[in-house]
Amino acid sequence: MYALIMAGGKATRLAMGEKALTRVHDEPLISFVVTAVTKAGLDPVVVVSPLTPYTTNYCRTHAIDWICTDGAGYIEDLRQAVEELSITGPVLTICAxxxxxxxxHIQTVLEQYFESGLSACSVWTNNQIDGHVLNNYRNELLEKIPGTPVGLNIIRGDMIDKEQExxxxxxDDPFLxxxxxxxxxxxxxxxxxCFSKKS
Structure with missing residues (x-):
């Protein structure tokens, strides 16, 4: 099963170059995601665009599969990647x-997804860290339970242009x-x- 790692955006808010290569503890963000999906048994493919040439080079030098889309937007690039890779079954999509x-985390999501028998899946988490509200996003489908979308989803490739149940x-992990x-x-x-390594 593919895991499409979305890394083709401009990252204008961060203003530190290509976001996927921004370092946390001197490690590029994309490496955390690639490591997680690989350990979960999925096949990572990084979705890049002409806007992210250094991320493309990073994938080349680290032997990570990648696909270059047009950079038209998240949904458009996702659709293009699914079509060019001829994905017809479930595919996990995740931000870089x-x-x-x-x-x-990923294995838990996969288990619940396949048990549900539904076509699609979205992942949410609680929206506080040490009492600090990071996001007050509310999802009507969750009957307005406060939560934050993680940026981790599953869809079926053969239904990408259809509404999926x-x-x-x-x-329950605010770090997400x-x-x-x-x-x-x-x-x-x-x-x-640092805290998670100590605990």
Whole structure:
């Protein structure tokens, strides 16, 4: 099963070059995600674009499979990757800026997804770290339970242009809330990684 790692965006908010190569504890963000999906038994393919040439070079030099899409946007690039790879079954999609992701998270999601028998899956987490609200996103499908989308989903490739019945999974791990959009996010991620290694 493929894991499409989405790494083709501009990352204008971060303003530190290509986001996938932004370093947390001197390790590029994309390496956390590639390691997690590989340990979970999936085949990682990094979805790059003309906007991310250095990420493409990183994939080349580290023997990571990649596909270059047009850079038209997240949904458009995802659709293009699915079509060019001829994916007809389930495919996991994941953002490249999730330093808190682990193989165990992904395996939990896969188990629940396949048990559900549904076509699609989205993953959410609680929206607080030490009482600090990171995001007050509310999902109507979860009956307005507060939560933050993780940036980890499963869809069926043969239904990519159709509405897919979706399983919503909530993982109780606020570290998954942290994706990297600001320098403050990097500092928070480094603190949480230090804490997780000690615990």
């Amino acid at each position: 800026d999730l330093p808190g992701i682990s193989a165990e 979706e399983l919503q999974i909530v993982l 809330t942290v994706n990297i959009n600001t320098r403050e996010d990097i500092e928070l991620a480094e603190k949480l990684l």
